[in-house]
Amino acid sequence: MAEATPAVEICNLVKDFKTSFRRQPLRAVDDVSLRILPGEVYGLIGPNGSGKSTTMKALLGLVAPTSGRCAIFGKDSLRVDSRHEVGFLPENPYFYKHLSGAETLRFYGKLCGMRGRVLAERVSELLALVDLEGARDRRLGGYSKGMLQRIGLAQAMVQDPRLLILDEPTAGVDPLGSRQIRDLIFKLRERGITVFLCSHLLEQVQEVCDRVGIIFQGKLVKEGRLEDLIAIEDQTEIILRDASPQLVDQITALVASSPGAALVRTGKPRTTLERLFLRATHGDES
Amino acid sequence: MNHSPANAERSHPGSHGGRILVIALHAFTQLVRMRVFYFLAVFAVIAIGSNFFDLPQHAGPETAGVNVLHAIKSWSLGTMTLFSVVLAIVATALLLPKDVEDRTLYTILAKPVPRLDYLAGKLLGVLLLLVVSLALMDLLLAAVLQIRTSILLGQLMDIANARGWALDEVASQRAELLTHGPNWSLQGAVVAVFLRAAIMAALALLISTFSSSTLFTSITSFLVYFAGHFQADARGVLLDSGAGGHGPVARVTGMLVALVLPDFQLFNVIDAVIEGQAMPLILLGQLAAAGLFYVVFYTLASWYIFAEKEF
Numbered sequence A: 001m002a003e004a005t006p007a008v009e010i011c012n013l014v015k016d017f018k019t020s021f022r023r024q025p026l027r028a029v030d031d032v033s034l035r036i037l038p039g040e041v042y043g044l045i046g047p048n049g050s051g052k053s054t055t056m057k058a059l060l061g062l063v064a065p066t067s068g069r070c071a072i073f074g075k076d077s078l079r080v081d082s083r084h085e086v087g088f089l090p091e092n093p094y095f096y097k098h099l100s101g102a103e104t105l106r107f108y109g110k111l112c113g114m115r116g117r118v119l120a121e122r123v124s125e126l127l128a129l130v131d132l133e134g135a136r137d138r139r140l141g142g143y144s145k146g147m148l149q150r151i152g153l154a155q156a157m158v159q160d161p162r163l164l165i166l167d168e169p170t171a172g173v174d175p176l177g178s179r180q181i182r183d184l185i186f187k188l189r190e191r192g193i194t195v196f197l198c199s200h201l202l203e204q205v206q207e208v209c210d211r212v213g214i215i216f217q218g219k220l221v222k223e224g225r226l227e228d229l230i231a232i233e234d235q236t237e238i239i240l241r242d243a244s245p246q247l248v249d250q251i252t253a254l255v256a257s258s259p260g261a262a263l264v265r266t267g268k269p270r271t272t273l274e275r276l277f278l279r280a281t282h283g284d285e286s
Numbered sequence B: 001m002n003h004s005p006a007n008a009e010r011s012h013p014g015s016h017g018g019r020i021l022v023i024a025l026h027a028f029t030q031l032v033r034m035r036v037f038y039f040l041a042v043f044a045v046i047a048i049g050s051n052f053f054d055l056p057q058h059a060g061p062e063t064a065g066v067n068v069l070h071a072i073k074s075w076s077l078g079t080m081t082l083f084s085v086v087l088a089i090v091a092t093a094l095l096l097p098k099d100v101e102d103r104t105l106y107t108i109l110a111k112p113v114p115r116l117d118y119l120a121g122k123l124l125g126v127l128l129l130l131v132v133s134l135a136l137m138d139l140l141l142a143a144v145l146q147i148r149t150s151i152l153l154g155q156l157m158d159i160a161n162a163r164g165w166a167l168d169e170v171a172s173q174r175a176e177l178l179t180h181g182p183n184w185s186l187q188g189a190v191v192a193v194f195l196r197a198a199i200m201a202a203l204a205l206l207i208s209t210f211s212s213s214t215l216f217t218s219i220t221s222f223l224v225y226f227a228g229h230f231q232a233d234a235r236g237v238l239l240d241s242g243a244g245g246h247g248p249v250a251r252v253t254g255m256l257v258a259l260v261l262p263d264f265q266l267f268n269v270i271d272a273v274i275e276g277q278a279m280p281l282i283l284l285g286q287l288a289a290a291g292l293f294y295v296v297f298y299t300l301a302s303w304y305i306f307a308e309k310e311f
Helices: A052-059 A080-085 A101-111 A116-129 A145-156 A175-190 A202-208 A226-230 A245-257 A273-282 B005-011 B016-032 B036-052 B061-101 B104-109 B115-163 B167-179 B184-210 B214-228 B231-240 B248-260 B264-274 B281-307
Strands: A008-017 A026-036 A041-045 A067-072 A086-089 A163-167 A194-199 A211-216 A219-225
Touching (some): A026 A052, A041 A052, A052 A163, A052 A194, A086 A145, A086 B104, A101 A116, A101 A145, A101 B104, A116 A145, A145 B104, A175 A194, A175 A202, A194 A202, A211 A226, A219 A226, B016 B036, B016 B061, B061 B104, B061 B115, B061 B167, B061 B184, B061 B214, B061 B264, B104 B115, B115 B167, B184 B214, B184 B264, B184 B281, B264 B281
Parallel strands (some): A026 A219, A041 A211, A086 A163
Antiparallel strands (some): A008 A026, A008 A067, A211 A219
């Protein structure tokens, strides 16, 4: 069977920026190559200034590669028609404050050629999806940070793109808002939409991504399936419910009698601070 | 894959004209919601107040009416010029840097929007604002002039009856008064005011594509605006200077100056209309052609720079 056209294909991307004070240009991205297949959720992680946002901007044609190429579903990123299939949420977006939530989505929808009833239905559908129906006619100037982030996500999805690029989608958002965005990404994955995101929040990347890349000083230093990257190959985890101390002693003795095996740790697993917060504030048991 | 009905629309990505119109209407709404129309109240005060400006009289009472109408037109068209040029420069200089600063530009250019469509849309939005502003001011000016002309015609007839003027003298005075009332030449002058502001908006757009601040764009645009009033004189000096006189270097330099810098002395025709002269249609056509040329030229130059710009 022929291999599917990658949703994202970045080949040997190099991006240099001219600097005023240095003779040498600043290399923001250094020979980065990656492929994201349709339906995958890919996380690009790295410290500030490591080249994550520049890589995303090159993919969107907002900056031109110094060398190498980027393509979206096989179309060169520098071509305008490559953007029919992509939605983008920039880091800390500030949309037009004079527009309401519904007007914002209508504006972006019209830019994508949508009109009339199809657009009106899509706007309502998206406002429901991001839980902003109650604020549809409120101006964005009165939106909270989390609401802005969600309307940003809705505008990115307005033309129903097959690829979403999210730059720090949960930056500055409270745990509840962050959870909503994470749940949205899960929904998108279920619908077969490819998501390419970058974030500082490693726990969230770990929760939602199928594959991750670690970028440092412009270079992609590690890349692969998340399960493969984080699995500790020589260890096995068994989690028991309602185990008596006697049973634990028996298991410990059994392990001790097995040559080559060693018990590394026993104890009670811990929930995350996020789950504790959500349970305390919303009674969420998930 | 489970895509919504919106997905079906993907095969119709929208026309250039449609996208430009969407961006233009949005820019217009943005400017309107910034309450730029408040200046219309100032214009109303000036248009109505100019009725009462006490001008020195050098001739008989029969010319007083003409002087009043002249004052109304002079103040009103002067205010229209000031507001339209300031609005054209400041509004255009504001739009682009604001989108870059707020990163809304990223979200727009990440959609299938060619950069030329974005620039043309922003410019069209400002031009739309100018058209609406000038139309409202024109309406108010025409109303003030119409009312005042009617009153002055009545007063003229009273003077004529009191002094026993001959019919042809009455007709002559009446015609003189009507040349200063609301007429097609006045509408032509308002169109000329718009064309001059449109050129300035396109120029401000060009400067804002490489400028780093709204202030720089505004100041530079105003400097070019003032320089434009001396362009014809400067070209004349250039062509007449040197031993070679009209040499090829001087001619090419003169043409380049005329290409990049509009000759705003062409718009002195507005002053002639204030003086009561008629504006020939051919002259308005020439102004429209010059305006169109500079707007298109500056927009294409903006696109050339903006197409290569990185964000």
